Amino acid sequence: MKVVVRAFARFREVVGDVNTLDIPEGSGIQELLTALGARSHECRDLLFDEEGRVREHIIVMVNRRRLARNAIASTVLSEEDEVAIYPPVAGG
Numbered sequence: 116m117k118v119v120v121r122a123f124a125r126f127r128e129v130v131g132d133v134n135t136l137d138i139p140e141g142s143g144i145q146e147l148l149t150a151l152g153a154r155s156h157e158c159r160d161l162l163f164d165e166e167g168r169v170r171e172h173i174i175v176m177v178n179r180r181r182l183a184r185n186a187i188a189s190t191v192l193s194e195e196d197e198v199a200i201y202p203p204v205a206g207g
Contacts, residue, residue: 117195119134123201130200143192144188147192173203175199176199
């Protein structure tokens with residue numbers, strides 16, 4: 116199935132602006148992020164900590180809705196879903 120990935124700020128530099136990834140049916144956010152991390156060591160280091168967990172500061176949105184941290188492992192994607200990955204937001 117094809118899923119659109121949009122990355123912002125530093126993630127865009129590493130992942131690219133818009134990517135359509137082809138992932139197996141029934142894949143979820145965890146599998147999608149793992150596929151992105153497999154593209155390069157730099158991408159993996161941005162997405163995952165030393166234990167292989169998704170970094171706490173990453174914001175993930177699916178179809179323009181923010182995904183709760185505890186839902187990353189259990190969220191299953193569908194054909195043509197849009198996943199956005201954001202760095203932490205800082206005010207100023």
